[in-house]
Amino acid sequence: MRAADAPRLVELLAQLGYPSEPGTVGRRLAGILESATQHVLVADEGGRLAGYVGVERRPALLHQDEHAEITGLVVDAAARRAGLGRTLVRAAEQWAARRGLPAIVVRSNVVRPESHPFYEGLGYLRTSTSHSYFKDLTAGGGRYRWAAGP
Template identity: 35%
Template sequence: MTPLLRHPHVGDAPAIVELLAQLGYPGAEAFIERRLRELDEHPDALLRVAEADGVVLGVISLHFLPQLALPRDFCRIAYLCVAEGARGLGIGARLEAWAEAQARLRDCDRIELHSGVRRVDAHRFYARIGYAESPKYLVKSLA
């Protein structure tokens, strides 16, 4: 299976909500259409979905961030999720390869992502495609 990578549209909202829930972010249905529109208009954000036979099987969200101390920007994978039943088929690797191509087009010096400690399978996936662990990630909730 070679899924099509394409720009998401509002009709993809239910599938993206389900993917986000599988990633551990339930409840996005209340705001997902607004967020899709906002990210679509943001100059430093890119989204893609992976679709096969009319079914959205994966989603990736990128953000490009300027750096003060270094001459080039970096790319952050904010969300990357492949549907549970489609994992292991190369969809995640294809989405990540697209992200790398976009980062290179924007002359970024690296790609970063954050992956929770409980996502052991995701960590193995990222290690296989060249990511190195960079420990110590701190968060302060503003909620």
């Protein structure tokens, strides 16, 4: 992934119901690309970004040791069901294994039931369900936009 991929990334995110502005995605992407603990891997089809997976090294104190977490997976709608998602997940697993991380976690929203058998088919076990909560910490409240997704 390169900073120049931000406009295409906006298109892919919109396919999952996360409309974004190119400038916002570009800023976020720049931070991830500079991060020592996060990585983005891409699927390229003929020079066009067809999908991506974000993976992150996660230290933990609670119930898990340090592990990797898949933070995002998107495959272009026109390229789905061709194995790109599976390939991207495997690449994230390899990234984690090369860093000596013993496990990888992925979270899948309950409103995306089609993704649950996908991950289970790759050997992932459902370990919990949870709710996500959000609180705006900006001075006036409401200035920070949180995309809860579909």
